[in-house]
Amino acid sequence: MIVLHEVCKQFMQGDEEAHALKKVSLEIKKGECVVLKGASGSGKSTLLSLIAGLMQPSSGKISVDGKEISKLPEYFSAQLRRQKIGFIFQKFHLIPHLSALENVIAPLIPENLPVSALEEKAQAVMEQCGIAHKAKMRVNRLSGGEQQRVAIARALVNNPSIILSDEPTANLDETLSMALIAEFETLKQQGVTQLIATHDPLFFELPFVDRIIEIKNGEIIL
Amino acid sequence: MSFKPNFLLLDYAIRSLMRRFGKSFFIFFILSLLIFILSSVLMIADAIKLELNTTLKTLPQITLQRFIAGKQSDVPLERVEALLDIEGISAVTPRVWGYYYFKPAGVNFSIVGIDAYEEQYSETLSKLTQRFDMKLLEKENGMIIGEGVKKILDENYYSEFFNFITSEGKWQRVNIAGVFHSDLALESNDLILLPKKLAYAIFGMDERKATDIIVKVANVKEIPTIVQKINERYPDMRAITQDDIRVSYQNIFDYKSGFFLALFIICAFAFFIIIYDKSSGLSSEEKKEIGILKAIGWSSDDILKEKFYESFTLSLSAFLLGVTGSLFYVYALQAPLLRNLFMGYSALKPSFDLPFSLDVSMLILLFLLSVPIYIAATLIPAWRASTLDADEVMR
Amino acid sequence: MSLTPEIIALLTLDAIFLFFGMIAFVLASRLAFYWNNDASTSLQYSLTKQSYLISTIIKYIFMLKLPLFAFFIYTCDKLSNIIAGAMCASGVVNSVDFGLYLTLFKLLNLYLFGFWLLLHYADVSSEKLPFTRLKFILFAVFAVPLFAEIGLEIAFFAGLNISKIVSCCGTLFSAASSSYISLLFVVDELLWVGLFYGFFAMIVLAFWLKNSVLTIFANAMFLIFAIIALIVFFSPYVYELPTHRCPFCLLQKDYYYVGYLLYILLFSGTFYGMGGAVLSIFSKEKIRFSRLSLVLNTLYLLMISAYPMVYFIRNGVWL
Numbered sequence: 061m062i063v064l065h066e067v068c069k070q071f072m073q074g075d076e077e078a079h080a081l082k083k084v085s086l087e088i089k090k091g092e093c094v095v096l097k098g099a100s101g102s103g104k105s106t107l108l109s110l111i112a113g114l115m116q117p118s119s120g121k122i123s124v125d126g127k128e129i130s131k132l133p134e135y136f137s138a139q140l141r142r143q144k145i146g147f148i149f150q151k152f153h154l155i156p157h158l159s160a161l162e163n164v165i166a167p168l169i170p171e172n173l174p175v176s177a178l179e180e181k182a183q184a185v186m187e188q189c190g191i192a193h194k195a196k197m198r199v200n201r202l203s204g205g206e207q208q209r210v211a212i213a214r215a216l217v218n219n220p221s222i223i224l225s226d227e228p229t230a231n232l233d234e235t236l237s238m239a240l241i242a243e244f245e246t247l248k249q250q251g252v253t254q255l256i257a258t259h260d261p262l263f264f265e266l267p268f269v270d271r272i273i274e275i276k277n278g279e280i281i282l
Numbered sequence: 283m284s285f286k287p288n289f290l291l292l293d294y295a296i297r298s299l300m301r302r303f304g305k306s307f308f309i310f311f312i313l314s315l316l317i318f319i320l321s322s323v324l325m326i327a328d329a330i331k332l333e334l335n336t337t338l339k340t341l342p343q344i345t346l347q348r349f350i351a352g353k354q355s356d357v358p359l360e361r362v363e364a365l366l367d368i369e370g371i372s373a374v375t376p377r378v379w380g381y382y383y384f385k386p387a388g389v390n391f392s393i394v395g396i397d398a399y400e401e402q403y404s405e406t407l408s409k410l411t412q413r414f415d416m417k418l419l420e421k422e423n424g425m426i427i428g429e430g431v432k433k434i435l436d437e438n439y440y441s442e443f444f445n446f447i448t449s450e451g452k453w454q455r456v457n458i459a460g461v462f463h464s465d466l467a468l469e470s471n472d473l474i475l476l477p478k479k480l481a482y483a484i485f486g487m488d489e490r491k492a493t494d495i496i497v498k499v500a501n502v503k504e505i506p507t508i509v510q511k512i513n514e515r516y517p518d519m520r521a522i523t524q525d526d527i528r529v530s531y532q533n534i535f536d537y538k539s540g541f542f543l544a545l546f547i548i549c550a551f552a553f554f555i556i557i558y559d560k561s562s563g564l565s566s567e568e569k570k571e572i573g574i575l576k577a578i579g580w581s582s583d584d585i586l587k588e589k590f591y592e593s594f595t596l597s598l599s600a601f602l603l604g605v606t607g608s609l610f611y612v613y614a615l616q617a618p619l620l621r622n623l624f625m626g627y628s629a630l631k632p633s634f635d636l637p638f639s640l641d642v643s644m645l646i647l648l649f650l651l652s653v654p655i656y657i658a659a660t661l662i663p664a665w666r667a668s669t670l671d672a673d674e675v676m677r
Numbered sequence: 678m679s680l681t682p683e684i685i686a687l688l689t690l691d692a693i694f695l696f697f698g699m700i701a702f703v704l705a706s707r708l709a710f711y712w713n714n715d716a717s718t719s720l721q722y723s724l725t726k727q728s729y730l731i732s733t734i735i736k737y738i739f740m741l742k743l744p745l746f747a748f749f750i751y752t753c754d755k756l757s758n759i760i761a762g763a764m765c766a767s768g769v770v771n772s773v774d775f776g777l778y779l780t781l782f783k784l785l786n787l788y789l790f791g792f793w794l795l796l797h798y799a800d801v802s803s804e805k806l807p808f809t810r811l812k813f814i815l816f817a818v819f820a821v822p823l824f825a826e827i828g829l830e831i832a833f834f835a836g837l838n839i840s841k842i843v844s845c846c847g848t849l850f851s852a853a854s855s856s857y858i859s860l861l862f863v864v865d866e867l868l869w870v871g872l873f874y875g876f877f878a879m880i881v882l883a884f885w886l887k888n889s890v891l892t893i894f895a896n897a898m899f900l901i902f903a904i905i906a907l908i909v910f911f912s913p914y915v916y917e918l919p920t921h922r923c924p925f926c927l928l929q930k931d932y933y934y935v936g937y938l939l940y941i942l943l944f945s946g947t948f949y950g951m952g953g954a955v956l957s958i959f960s961k962e963k964i965r966f967s968r969l970s971l972v973l974n975t976l977y978l979l980m981i982s983a984y985p986m987v988y989f990i991r992n993g994v995w996l
Contacts, residue, residue, distance in 0.1 A: 072719070112577070114576070114577060114672050115672075116717055117717070118717050119717070131714070131715065132804060133725075133801070133804060133806055134581050134582055134725070135581045135583060135801060136804050137581075138576070138579055138580060138581035138584070139579075139581070141577075141578070141579040142578075142579030142580075143579075145579075147577060147578065149577070153570075153573075153574045153577065154574075155571055155574060155575075156567075157301050158297075162297075165290070166294075166575065166578060167578040167579045167580075168579075169288070169290045169291055169294060169580075169584075170288070170291070170579065170580055170581070170584040172286060172288045172290075172291075175289060175290060178290065214578065218579075324682060529759055529839075532758070532759055533759065533839070536681045536682075536759075539681070539682055540681065540682070540684075540685060543682055543685045544685070547685070547689060582726075582729055583729070586729065586733060643683075643751060643755070646744075646748065647682055647683060647686050650686045650690065650745075650748065651686050651689065654690060654693070654741055655689070655690075655693065657737065658693045658697070658737070661697070661733065661734070661737060662730070665729060665730045665733055668729065669726040669729060
């Protein structure tokens, strides 16, 4: 499903080149739930961004669902993101002045589908996440847990085959973290491929996690 | 290539505009104001042109003036007979008229001499001579005056008669026999009609001459040919046709509108720069929003489209508001203040109603001068916004 | 120079086109030089961003140029009221030496920019971005006629002299004309009509054979001879006057603005015909838009042929 082959990514920091990823190779099969373990700054977020097509690798090849995305023009990588990938961010990254429903619909707006179909889809997924009752409320008025659920609903609204999560429990208390983990378990049962980047120890002992990959200083440690 | 509009995107764009209400409204307001002024000026110019064209039809087909040493001079009356010989001319009327400067009020009256037995060259004059008894006027040394004249004379305590000062310095007393109201306000408000003999006396003119000659032709299309024949016969006479007047007025209006427009464009250009500046500055919130949108699956193209929807909606609404506002201002309120741009101030110029005429081409013109220009101003800022890096923002 | 509001609008938009055109030209030239799709350098990254700007600018210019062409003709039509002797747009256009060239240039630019946009959409729809470098080289080339047109237009309006008497379309489009247009009338008009229908037959043949080169040639010839045949043969039937042979008067209210419909059909038909074929040569795929172009061209043919037919049926004679 997701294949990385000797992927390197460098950034310019001032005058110096910083190597975020050094010759990373990895393969995640369809339906697998993989935890990416590493401290902050180890390159986890960069790896996720590369898989999502948000940036292109400096060298190496990445393919998602059989399609090579390393040199894909932005129009197509955005399309891929919209249609196949759901992203849960550490800080949720919801658009504050929009309502919950509008945030959930947002990824699908460029698809130019009929309005009613989209709203139906959004309502369904919000019910699944238990946030449908706050659909019309502005997200900056919701509690942390409610925002988290909106973020999950948004990631799920397009029926993605891949879910990428970047430190999903970093801003949550234990109860909410457990609720989120339950959600991940459901997704695993539905056959969704998952890659969760985290250094939260709660994830390291979970039964439904297939593999734990450790990353340090931009390199995969086996 | 499908051009189906994306309504959700449009909704998002409108919502975006509302979110930044202060900034959006400022731009919307100024844009509407500019379009309002532009549209009003163009409409007033067009309305006055229309009114003038109507007036034009009452003017003589050909007016003949005699020029000696480059200056206008009186025309010998013998020429009238000679002119009637020319093929195509149906009527020739010598006119005696001029301006009389009334010093106490500082205004000029137009004086036209009327002959009771002559065929009048204009409809207005015909109507007037039918209503008032010209023969009586001659007998009693009377005159008929326009409303504007009456008002001025009343202000100067002349209510029953008026004393003209002739060119020889003598007094010529003329009774006010009647006052006329005319439908054609532009033309006759400052007019005084009196018997030709009196006119000759007041102006001190030679009674064998006339101020100018009016020519009526049988076939309007032959005017240029007939003018040519007249010129061959009398090289010292200059002909002014209806068309000449129409063209010169149109030119004046176009010149005035063009001049105004040039000034307007300078203002618009300044505004252009302001818009560019304001659109360029993206707050950190806005940048973050774009980053998030890109992360969840919007491409640069989509963001650009959204910005375009924003600009288009804003400018189109400003256009509609500006045009509607000016329609109301010009035709319902009769455009106070702005109409003086074209008409000038004059004590004797009366007010008249601007006739309603709405040209689709004018709407297109106004549209072209507003919406594309606004979109041009926001084009580069919109592009800059759309090419923001998603991950930089999210770090 | 007479500055009517219409002229000011056209010149202002021209200034905007010039400004953006320059930006696009500079960027496109740079891009044509340095574009390397396989590189992941920051240079390539910023070039990609700039390519969006260029295509946005071109879309903007093209979207405006389409209605502006009609507006230009309309402005000339309106000016005919002030310019002595002119009774429709042709008089005004021809009052300046290069007026006709300006009009043809404008039309050419519409076609060129339209082609560019077709190429652009073919480019971005493919993941490999196959035509990007070609696109930018082409734009750098097409920018020249764009600037030429703007320059000519400014010179045109500056050179308009309202006191100079011009000929009206009656004399311009006749055998007595002093310009090369009179050459059109030396030949028997049926020759032009024959060529017109002949090249339409060639278009059908090219469609059937699915041959790109033939399609381009046939459409181009069809365009040229359609206009000639329109001037020489068909327009008198629209005006129902044998000596009235003006291609511009068709656009006036008196004839129900039928000119707009006719020209839209003809121009879009030949545009899609040629554009689709040119695309297929570059992309080595099958010809696109061929059916659309055939339909549009056929509609034009039917409409324009209807006029003499109807006239003959009604009156029993030809003009």
